[in-house]
Amino acid sequence: MALPIAKARRLTRQKDFDPMPLINRLRELLAATKDSYREASLKAGLDHQAVRRILEGQRPAMHVCILLADYFNVNPNELLFLADWTPLRAFEIYEPRAEHLPPEALEVALDIAKIPDADTRRQVADAIRILLKKYFA
Numbered sequence: 001m002a003l004p005i006a007k008a009r010r011l012t013r014q015k016d017f018d019p020m021p022l023i024n025r026l027r028e029l030l031a032a033t034k035d036s037y038r039e040a041s042l043k044a045g046l047d048h049q050a051v052r053r054i055l056e057g058q059r060p061a062m063h064v065c066i067l068l069a070d071y072f073n074v075n076p077n078e079l080l081f082l083a084d085w086t087p088l089r090a091f092e093i094y095e096p097r098a099e100h101l102p103p104e105a106l107e108v109a110l111d112i113a114k115i116p117d118a119d120t121r122r123q124v125a126d127a128i129r130i131l132l133k134k135y136f137a
Helices: 005-012 020-033 038-042 050-055 062-072 078-083 104-113 116-135
Strands: none
Touching: 020 038, 020 050, 020 062, 020 078, 020 116, 038 050, 050 062, 078 116, 104 116
């Protein structure tokens, strides 16, 4: 079972923090958006020095990681993990993968994927969804 957030925060603050993984990732995100430190901070809803402090090695608070992740359109757990905070279950994302599908569903998905025209492929997928709703909902 996960620790209560207050206890997790307290324990995290007691640990040593290696800022380099977070700094490197933040530099990548800044390069991708071509934002200055100040622009990224303000666009994320933070004070104008927030990103600079992180790049100087300061561990950001949890809410700072979440706001930056929202601005950069990445999963907040990525930045929380890099800042050495406990990832939050609220941000866990389940991505269906082919290996989790029953074989017959995978066969149908592969058949649909072979349809070259995107509009036709979408129409076939919509038709299958309609059939599923009609007979199994």
